[in-house]
Amino acid sequence: MTENKxxxxxxxxxxxxxxxxxxxxxxxxxxxxxxxxxxxxxxxxLEIGVGxxxxxxxxxxxxxxxxxxxxxxxxxxxxxxxxxxxxxxxFLVPVTAVVAGKMPGRSLLAFWALTFAGNVIGAAIIxxxxxxxxxxxxxxxxxxxxxxxxxxxxxxxxxxxxxxxxILTLVTRMHQHGKETTPKIIAxxxxxxxxxxxxxxxxxxxxxxxxxxxxxxxxxxTVISWLAFVWWVALANLIGxxxxxxxxxxxxxxxxxxxxxxxxxxxxGGHRNEK
Numbered sequence: 001m002t003e004n005k006x007x008x009x010x011x012x013x014x015x016x017x018x019x020x021x022x023x024x025x026x027x028x029x030x031x032x033x034x035x036x037x038x039x040x041x042x043x044x045x046l047e048i049g050v051g052x053x054x055x056x057x058x059x060x061x062x063x064x065x066x067x068x069x070x071x072x073x074x075x076x077x078x079x080x081x082x083x084x085x086x087x088x089x090x091f092l093v094p095v096t097a098v099v100a101g102k103m104p105g106r107s108l109l110a111f112w113a114l115t116f117a118g119n120v121i122g123a124a125i126i127x128x129x130x131x132x133x134x135x136x137x138x139x140x141x142x143x144x145x146x147x148x149x150x151x152x153x154x155x156x157x158x159x160x161x162x163x164x165x166x167i168l169t170l171v172t173r174m175h176q177h178g179k180e181t182t183p184k185i186i187a188x189x190x191x192x193x194x195x196x197x198x199x200x201x202x203x204x205x206x207x208x209x210x211x212x213x214x215x216x217x218x219x220x221x222t223v224i225s226w227l228a229f230v231w232w233v234a235l236a237n238l239i240g241x242x243x244x245x246x247x248x249x250x251x252x253x254x255x256x257x258x259x260x261x262x263x264x265x266x267x268x269g270g271h272r273n274e275k
Contacts, residue, residue, distance in 0.1 A: 019096075022176055026097030029090075030107040034114055041118020042125070043084040049126030049208060051075020055196060056137055066197060073192030076171070080188040086204050087116040087234070088168040091241030092249060093176070099250055116203075116234065123208045131215035138216035145213020148206045149225040153232040161201040161233045165240030167194050168202070173245060203234040 032040075051072045059068035079086065094111050097103040130137060151157055171191035178184045195202055210226045 022093055022096045023100050023102065026093045026095070026100075027102050029094050030097050030103045030111055032111075034110070037085070037111060037114035038118040038121075040083070040085040041087070041115040042122035043082065043118075044079055044086045044089075044115075045119045045122025045204060045208065046126045047078040047082060047084055048075045048086070048205060049123070049130060050078060051192060051196075052208060052212075053130060053134070056134075056140055060136075060140075069193050069197035072196040073189040076188040076192035076195070077185055080175070080184060085115050085118070086168065087112060087119050088165055088202065088204065088237050088241060089172055090115055091165060091169045091238065092172045092246045095242070095246055096250070119204045120207060123204065123211050127208055127211040128215050131212060137212075141209065141212035141216045142218045143213075144209040145211075145216075145218055145221050147209075148201070149210050149213065149218075149221045149229055151201070151229055153236075157201055158232065158236050160199060161203075161236030162240030162244065163198075164195070164200040164202040164233075165237035165242075166244040167191055167200060168237075169241035169245040173249065201233055201236070203230055203237050206230075206233065 051074050054074045055068040055072035058071040059065060062068070078084075090108075090112055094103075094108055098105050098108045127141075131141065168191060171187050174187035174190075175184050178187065194200070195205060207226065207230060210221060210229065214221045214223075214226075
């Protein structure tokens with residue numbers, strides 16, 4: 001009992017410091033100018049496209065889908081190191097600033113909208129480049145695109161999309177707990193592998209596949225096909241990230257987000273790269 005009493009204040013201090021860090025970073029990210037949000041979103045999709053190229057190259061060379069998925073993880077590592085942004089990375093830290101009352105809800109909606117718009121623009125750019133630069137990739141892109149473009153929001157697929165939001169939000173949470181760069185790189189690699197290997201559905205990644213099939217000449221794929229797919233996937237990603245990860249994170253912090261300790265605590269240590 002004595003040992004538990006002596007360690008409890010330390011644990012409380014760690015939680016308070018973590019809450020402060022998360023809140024301060026959330027305020028910073030929501031305070032960025034619209035153009036910066038758009039550009040970091042564009043770069044995020046460009047870098048995911050690099051991961052797709054790595055996945056395709058390894059799969060073609062080895063015939064192993066699992067090795068290809070490991071190569072795809074490069075994309076998420078690049079995003080972390082380069083300080084870019086995916087729509088699904090905004091379901092924890094930026095939300096914290098709104099929950100704590102430090103930023104208005106409209107700033108979060110603008111963050112999501114501009115980041116997602118940037119992701120879509122970046123997806124179109126990188127997949128056009130890949131379709132032009134790698135003609136041998138066309139059949140691969142078309143197969144992937146057809147798989148997603150005509151998918152409907154049945155329970156099986158909706159749950160997979162919710163898991164996609166959960167996994168990327170878990171990566172964000174791991175970044176928040178890490179104090180060194182190497183563990184954060186490992187967290188990004190884990191998320192990238194799971195994103196590629198497990199059959200989960202992700203609004204940004206699968207947008208890249210659909211655009212790739214469109215640019216590769218798939219006749220049955222149109223922008224309307226993409227719109228019919230992406231609206232429910234983005235919604236499921238959002239639900240998964242908020243309800244399966246962020247809700248429990250906020251419940252753990254309880255009143256700390258609104259306490260003076262959060263607003264005055266040091267924001268150093270364990271920060272994500274500035275974007």
